Amino acid sequence: MKSSDQKPNQGDSRRDFLKKSSVITAIALTPGAAIKAAENNADERFAELFEKIPLKLTVNNKAYQTIVEPRVTLLDYLREELHLTGTKKGCDHGQCGACTVHVDGQRINACLSLAVMNEGKKITTIEGLANGDTLHPMQAAFIKHDGFQCGYCTPGQIMSAVACVREGHTNSRAEISEYMSGNICRCGAYPNIVDAIIEVKEGGQTI
Amino acid sequence: MEKNMLKDENDRVDGFLKVTGKAKYFAEYELPGLTYGVLVTSTITKGKITSLDTKSAEKAPGVIAVISHLNKPSAAAYEQESGPQMKIFYTDKIFYNGQPIAIVVANTFERATYAASLVKATYANETFNTDFEKALKDPKAKKLQGQADYKRGEENAYKTAEVKLEERYFLPIETHNPMELHGIIADWRPNNQLTVYAKTQGVKATQGTIANVFKIPMENIQVNSEFVGGGFGMALRTWPLEIATVMASKHIGKPVKVVITRMQMFTMVGNRPAAIQTIGLGANKDGKLTGITHRAYGETSTYENFTEGVVNMAKFMYQCDNVNTSYVIVPVDLGVPIWMRGPGEATGAFALESAIDEMAHALDMDPLDFRIKNDPETDQQKNKPFSSKNIKEAYKIGADKIGWRNRKNKPGSLLEGPWQTGYGVSVGVFNANRGKASVKGILKADGSLLLQSATSDIGPGTGTGMTLIANKLMNIPVNKITFELGDSSLPPAPSQGGSATLSTVGSAVNDVCVALKSTIAELAANSNMDATSNFVDVLKKNNLPQIEITKESQSGKEKDSYSMYSFSIHFVQVKVNSLTGVVKINKIVSVGDSGTIVSPKTARSQMVGGAVGGIGMALTEESIIDHRYGRYINNNFADYHVPVNADVPEIDVNFINKPDPYINPMGAKGMGEIALIGFSAAVANAVFNATGKRIRTLPITPDKILA
Numbered sequence: 001m002k003s004s005d006q007k008p009n010q011g012d013s014r015r016d017f018l019k020k021s022s023v024i025t026a027i028a029l030t031p032g033a034a035i036k037a038a039e040n041n042a043d044e045r046f047a048e049l050f051e052k053i054p055l056k057l058t059v060n061n062k063a064y065q066t067i068v069e070p071r072v073t074l075l076d077y078l079r080e081e082l083h084l085t086g087t088k089k090g091c092d093h094g095q096c097g098a099c100t101v102h103v104d105g106q107r108i109n110a111c112l113s114l115a116v117m118n119e120g121k122k123i124t125t126i127e128g129l130a131n132g133d134t135l136h137p138m139q140a141a142f143i144k145h146d147g148f149q150c151g152y153c154t155p156g157q158i159m160s161a162v163a164c165v166r167e168g169h170t171n172s173r174a175e176i177s178e179y180m181s182g183n184i185c186r187c188g189a190y191p192n193i194v195d196a197i198i199e200v201k202e203g204g205q206t207i
Numbered sequence: 208m209e210k211n212m213l214k215d216e217n218d219r220v221d222g223f224l225k226v227t228g229k230a231k232y233f234a235e236y237e238l239p240g241l242t243y244g245v246l247v248t249s250t251i252t253k254g255k256i257t258s259l260d261t262k263s264a265e266k267a268p269g270v271i272a273v274i275s276h277l278n279k280p281s282a283a284a285y286e287q288e289s290g291p292q293m294k295i296f297y298t299d300k301i302f303y304n305g306q307p308i309a310i311v312v313a314n315t316f317e318r319a320t321y322a323a324s325l326v327k328a329t330y331a332n333e334t335f336n337t338d339f340e341k342a343l344k345d346p347k348a349k350k351l352q353g354q355a356d357y358k359r360g361e362e363n364a365y366k367t368a369e370v371k372l373e374e375r376y377f378l379p380i381e382t383h384n385p386m387e388l389h390g391i392i393a394d395w396r397p398n399n400q401l402t403v404y405a406k407t408q409g410v411k412a413t414q415g416t417i418a419n420v421f422k423i424p425m426e427n428i429q430v431n432s433e434f435v436g437g438g439f440g441m442a443l444r445t446w447p448l449e450i451a452t453v454m455a456s457k458h459i460g461k462p463v464k465v466v467i468t469r470m471q472m473f474t475m476v477g478n479r480p481a482a483i484q485t486i487g488l489g490a491n492k493d494g495k496l497t498g499i500t501h502r503a504y505g506e507t508s509t510y511e512n513f514t515e516g517v518v519n520m521a522k523f524m525y526q527c528d529n530v531n532t533s534y535v536i537v538p539v540d541l542g543v544p545i546w547m548r549g550p551g552e553a554t555g556a557f558a559l560e561s562a563i564d565e566m567a568h569a570l571d572m573d574p575l576d577f578r579i580k581n582d583p584e585t586d587q588q589k590n591k592p593f594s595s596k597n598i599k600e601a602y603k604i605g606a607d608k609i610g611w612r613n614r615k616n617k618p619g620s621l622l623e624g625p626w627q628t629g630y631g632v633s634v635g636v637f638n639a640n641r642g643k644a645s646v647k648g649i650l651k652a653d654g655s656l657l658l659q660s661a662t663s664d665i666g667p668g669t670g671t672g673m674t675l676i677a678n679k680l681m682n683i684p685v686n687k688i689t690f691e692l693g694d695s696s697l698p699p700a701p702s703q704g705g706s707a708t709l710s711t712v713g714s715a716v717n718d719v720c721v722a723l724k725s726t727i728a729e730l731a732a733n734s735n736m737d738a739t740s741n742f743v744d745v746l747k748k749n750n751l752p753q754i755e756i757t758k759e760s761q762s763g764k765e766k767d768s769y770s771m772y773s774f775s776i777h778f779v780q781v782k783v784n785s786l787t788g789v790v791k792i793n794k795i796v797s798v799g800d801s802g803t804i805v806s807p808k809t810a811r812s813q814m815v816g817g818a819v820g821g822i823g824m825a826l827t828e829e830s831i832i833d834h835r836y837g838r839y840i841n842n843n844f845a846d847y848h849v850p851v852n853a854d855v856p857e858i859d860v861n862f863i864n865k866p867d868p869y870i871n872p873m874g875a876k877g878m879g880e881i882a883l884i885g886f887s888a889a890v891a892n893a894v895f896n897a898t899g900k901r902i903r904t905l906p907i908t909p910d911k912i913l914a
Binding site for chain 1: 215218219221222223224225226227228229230231232234235237315316317384385386387388434435436437438439466468469665666667668808809811812813815816817818819820843844845849850851852853855856857858
């Protein structure tokens with residue numbers, strides 16, 4: 001892009017406004033402390049508060065109450081804020097399925113959902129699938145059928161596979177393959193993944 | 208605890224961690240004060256940066272620093288004129304579109320991403336060329352460099368043969384695209400102490416490269432890379448973006464994490480270079496090859512040369528007295544390539560194995576019979592016997608399983624509605640490499656064995672293979688054996704590449720186990736215990752909590768006496784829709800001839816994965832550039848098509864599983880590359896058999912079938 005293309009930066013001016021207004025508000029409340037705070041670059045922190053939105057959600061049966069920037073994706077929130085790094089970033093564009101989680105029981109790509117869109121929702125990630133050291137049947141089946149090599153797409157594959165069984169899209173190898181095609185595995189473990197899903201489906205457990 | 212959960216001794220040892228999300232990849236380490244780096248990239252293809260405005264970015268919330276050639280953070284090796292041309296942040300020169308020109312570091316990922324968008328560059332443009340075919344044609348743009356030409360017997364003997372063919376094959380750029388995005392966490396501390404969490408196929412290589420760039424001792428650098436989310440070759444070097452991250456950490460005195468975007472995976476971490484190949488084949492009417500000529504042109508960058516073994520296979524795979532090859536690289540204004548699974552050999556095998564099929568057709572021979580007729584007893588290139596080679600047995604197994612007898616030699620013979628069925632076969636071959644590695648073994652009185660080596664596991668199952676080698680030798684259950692890797696402080700091992708890890712590191716595991724056993728036997732004898740005593744009893748009797756042995760292992764003279772290769776045969780049955788041009792892979796049978804199979808479950812997955820990679824190479828993968836701008840236009844998973852689950856049929860994997868008597872103590876040869884090499888030709892050959900259409904330009908997309 002040529003420098004002449006540069007437009008006035010709207011992000012900056014909004015931010016500058018927020019900075020000013022937060023300092024003004026603060027001064028109106030407690031002048032001395034606020035001026036001191038501004039000197040310590042704390043106006044930045046005030047502005048931050050304006051830019052963040054309160055969020056309540058449940059992840060793996062644990063309730064979280066927090067404030068979060070609205071631009072933070074659910075994926076980055078899980079990984080960078082909650083340190084639940086089992087959910088993977090493979091493309092950040094909803095094209096690979098590595099970030100598949102369950103939101104209120106439905107499989108979604110966490111990279112295509114903003115954290116703030118999940119107010120009041122129940123989220124399950126790969127970390128919430130096993131019961132302590134007792135693996136979920138799908139996790140056990142993935143080990144048995146070697147449904148992975150590098151393991152990076154695996155949490156997304158497993159979350160998707162569990163949903164695939166619950167959705168009832170397991171009537172044939174072809175149907176399973178079709179309904180698992182939103183989850184890319186570059187190591188190419190696909191036939192093994194299908195074998196694992198068939199095993200769980202035929203095991204007949206409630207999952 | 209985790210390993211006790213393995214139901215089967217052949218299960219992947221890290222399976223529990225991988226299915227529970229507990230396996231930690233580089234970007235998942237929590238460091239106090241961690242900051243986030245985002246790279247700004249060039250928007251022109253060639254020229255110079257004339258100005259870089261970083262003010263807005265620096266003022267943006269949360270930003271800690273913006274680093275570029277303007278503030279040139281110190282990297283001792285880059286201060287010198289010599290060395291690589293691509294000195295990140297030490298040059299204003301632009302070599303390709305998407306080259307990193309600055310890094311913005313902020314206290315959150317979102318803030319760094321936003322601030323990076325505020326950095327504005329202006330450039331002085333120069334004319335460029337990203338079109339490989341144009342570079343070949345335009346003598347001014349040509350700056351050819353090559354490997355040595357090869358000649359055996361008469362040059363171009365095919366031209367005077369009874370039956371001859373000469374064809375040209377084109378392979379586009381492919382991009383590795385492992386699922387894990389590339390990047391690094393760098394934590395530079397006072398006194399030049401550096402810890403990195405890397406995505407690397409070689410922790411020692413990463414340690415060495417960083418030490419070299421910053422001119423600090425290797426011992427100052429700790430490289431951690433326990434889990435790697437796939438590499439396929441792209442993590443075989445330390446990329447400029449990694450150096451940039453280390454610079455940033457050094458500059459700000461805090462740990463910096465960079466995870467590049469999927470788009471940047473196309474421009475910053477290499478690719479399989481495009482290749483144009485011509486094959487000339489001559490044969491007599493009885494079907495004996497009389498001449499093979501293989502000429503290849505491979506793509507490289509203007510700032511660094513890249514070569515690979517595109518023409519290797521032609522020199523020894525078939526019995527033929529007259530063989531000549533040439534290979535030259537042609538620079539274009541793109542990022543430098545790097546080996547991608549099966550590297551140049553996979554590129555070469557597409558052309559050679561397609562041409563072999565074409566010759567069989569010209570002779571009206573079954574392509575399997577033609578291959579068998581020209582199968583060499585010895586390696587004519589090296590003039591040595593093969594250490595082990597069971598190709599004919601592999602042909603038979605595969606042919607039976609795919610139902611080769613149902614194949615018609617006349618293309619287009621098998622029809623069912625709009626669907627045409629075809630069968631194809633091809634061979635893959637790759638050097639059975641064995642390097643030098645060290646392994647430490649610690650045998651403990653609690654009955655466990657700990658093995659350590661600075662090797663890697665990008666997915667094949669290194670730890671599983673090593674555990675099984677030790678399990679067989681020591682008769683210790685797998686859940687009592689731990690193999691530690693991905694840590695530069697462990698005994699040295701080479702990078703994971705060239706299908707060499709099992710052979711190289713496995714041999715050192717073997718040697719350590721043998722040494723531990725003999726030490727135990729000695730201790731037993733010295734303490735009047737039976738020679739067959741359990742090591743736990745022997746250690747206890749001697750009041751030893753543990754014994755520890757480190758062994759270095761490498762190949763010996765056997766290399767001088769034998770030609771060592773791993774082989775694979777791929778059989779494919781395709782269905783081609785004559786109305787839509789869609790190719791469906793209906794059935795795959797792969798046969799691996801790679802010596803003893805040490806780890807049956809993970810070995811099978813390697814072959815399956817290679818076939819899936821081969822489907823991509825054959826049918827869908829192509830990194831497309833808009834040559835007007837020098838930019839990739841399909842740089843994401845929606846437009847760069849890797850195979851998905853629905854593209855892949857059941858894959859029947861078979862192994863000859865006979866030990867190679869010479870390669871190493873296990874008799875096992877590598878198989879990561881052969882799983883893929885040749886596969887694309889099997890598909891092209893099957894498509895020809897189905898339709899009568901010979902597609903010599905990959906990928907075989909419907910438009911080419913219908914054209």
